[in-house]
Amino acid sequence: METDWAGTYVFRAPVVRPADVDAVRTAVREATHVRALGTRHTFNGLAESPGVLLDLTALPDDVQVREDGTVWVTAGTTYGALARELHQHGRGLHNLGSLPHISVGGAVATGTHGSGDALGVLATAVREVELVDADGELRTVRRDDADGAGLLVALGSIGVVVRLRLETQPSYGVRQDVYRDLALAAVVEDPAAVTGAGTSVSVFTRWDGRADAWVKTRWPADVPDALLGAPRDPVSRDGITDEIRGNVTEQGGVPGPWHERLPHFRDDATPSSGEEIQSEFFVDRADAGAAIAAVAALGDRIREHLVVSELRTVAADGLWLSAAHGRDSLAVHFTWRRTAAARDEALPLVEDALREFGARPHWGKAHHLGAAELERVVPRLAEARDLFQTWDPRGVFSSPGLVGLGVRSS
Ligand SMILES: Cc1cc2nc3c(=O)[nH]c(=O)nc-3n(C[C@H](O)[C@H](O)[C@H](O)COP(=O)(O)OP(=O)(O)OC[C@H]3O[C@@H](n4cnc5c(N)ncnc54)[C@H](O)[C@@H]3O)c2cc1C
Incomplete structure (x- = not known):
């Protein structure tokens, strides 16, 4: 049985593991319907195909750091593997996700991962991609192409x-400090004071009036001893909650290389809790306080279904299907217990509260x-759908799921 990482979705399509790019091209030519699979960290049937699935992680990892400061990387390579190689060459990425275990191709295809008031999602570092099109031919899409911003995040x-x-920069250091037991009301009052306290900030809460702020700051830098009245914890505690333990990166202000501090989770450990479903919604940062307050008001009704929530920010970008397209965003994240009640009862409450x-x-x-x-909420969705149709008129890479989302018309 082939499932996603968390075991929340069972794929109906058979999974094929091509060993090289020629095998990908042959598989695409021979299939009526085919879709790519990365490291399967999505929590829904986004990758599902009515035909076959090609698991890109089967292709050998290949990382080529170039003189011009960019790096070529194979799509199934994880950010963890890429980061280690880059760091050895004295290079770094502008940002990383909360876990290093995800594939570069999957994170870029979904426009996901990467936090910080001034930092864009991981896909904003992409200069160009090489892909196998519906005829099995190799094609290049560049960010600067006329339709590049529509094509790089194409699901x-x-x-x-x-x-x-991808673009890289000289390797850098980061320190991670945790401010414990912050009043959630203070975050509602002045969200920017918290999210702007470092290079990348995550606020964890169970909507019980309290929160912890994880502040990742490019080093060297001074950090305050308190944040909105909450003290900085000098100790590195290995966990987010009692249920998510033994897997997080070093805290307590100990400086370390960018790839060992920016993610919450260590590459050598299982991220998060595993027995979970995740949801996340992006709102305009101008509405951050009101949106946090709206979810906080649901606290007592959703808490039993929740492991933990995370608030984080991401900078606006121009990628058509990025959740941060055209607006500096606050992301409101939920790690739910893996139950039908969480998905069917608690999640709709949150969706109703954030609809406005x-x-x-x-x-x-x-x-x-x-x-x-x-x-209504993804302004360039209709344009993206038309663009995808011109690239793949036979619907080789389409699926009923994508049609249901309005991403494909057929
Ligand atoms: C424990 C955990 C923590 C997470 N934390 C975060 C977080 O902090 N922030 C966040 O934004 N997300 C988070 N996620 C969500 C998840 O990581 C993203 O959705 C992920 O980036 C998807 O990448 P993937 O390689 O797993 O893609 P997959 O799930 O394998 O595929 C996702 C989509 O991308 C397409 N795709 C994958 N590879 C390719 C390719 N080579 N070519 C074309 N299309 C491709 C697939 O067809 C599919 O539509 C988390 C998930 C887990 C399990």
């Missing part, structure tokens, strides 16, 4: 990306939004 619906070229803010769902996490509502 796998224009082809199978086999290689990506035009909340956009994370493409790879659980939500109930259909094509009509998505078109």
Whole structure:
């Protein structure tokens, strides 16, 4: 049985593991319907295909650091593997996700991961990608192409990306400090004071009036001893909650290389809790306080279904299907218990509360939004759909799921 990482979705399509790019091209040519699979960290059937699935992690990892400061990486390579190689070459990425275990191709295809008031999602570092199109031909899409911003985050619906070229920068250090027992009301009052306290900030809460702020700061830098009245914890405690333990990166202000501090989770440990479903919604940062207050008001009704929530920010970008398209965003995340009640009862409450803010769902996490509502909150969805149709008129990379989301018309 082939499932997603968390075991929340069972794939119906058979999974094929191509050993090289020629095998990808042959598989695409021979299939009526085919879609790519990365490390399967999505919590829904986004990757599902009515035909076959090609698991890109079977392709050998290949990382080529270039003189011009960019790096070519194979799509199935994880950010963890890429980061180690880059660091050895004295290079770094502008940002990383909360876990290093995800594939570069999957994170870029979904426009996901990467936090910070001034930092864009991981896909904003992409210069170009090489993909296998519906005829099995290798094609290049560049960010600067006329349609580049529409094609880089395509949810796998224009082809199978086999290689990506990313921008890098000189390697840098980061320290991670945790401010414990912050009043959630203070975050509602002045969200920017918290999210702007470092390079990348995550606020964890169970909507019980209290929160912890994890502040990641590019080093060297001074950090305050308290944040909105909450003291800085000098000790590195290995966990987010009692249920998520033994897997997080070092805290307590100990400086370390960017790739060992920016993610919450260590590459050598299982991230998060495993027995879970995740949801996440992106609102305009101008509405951050009101959106946090709206969810806080649901606290008593959703808490029993929740492991933990996380609030984080991401900078606006121009990628059509990125959740941060055109607006500096606050992301409101939920790690739910893996139960039907969490998905069918608690999640709709959150969706109702965030609807007035035009909340956009994370493409790879659980939500109930259909094509009509998505078109209302994702401004360039209709244009993207038309663009994908011209790239793949036969619907080789389409699926009923993508049609249901309004990402494909057929
Ligand atoms: C424990 C855990 C923590 C998480 N934390 C975060 C978080 O902090 N922030 C966040 O934004 N997300 C988070 N996620 C969600 C998840 O990591 C993203 O959705 C992930 O980036 C998807 O990448 P993947 O390689 O797992 O893709 P998959 O799930 O394998 O595929 C996702 C989509 O991308 C397409 N795709 C994958 N590879 C390719 C390719 N080579 N070519 C074309 N299309 C492709 C697939 O067809 C599918 O549509 C988390 C998930 C887990 C399990």
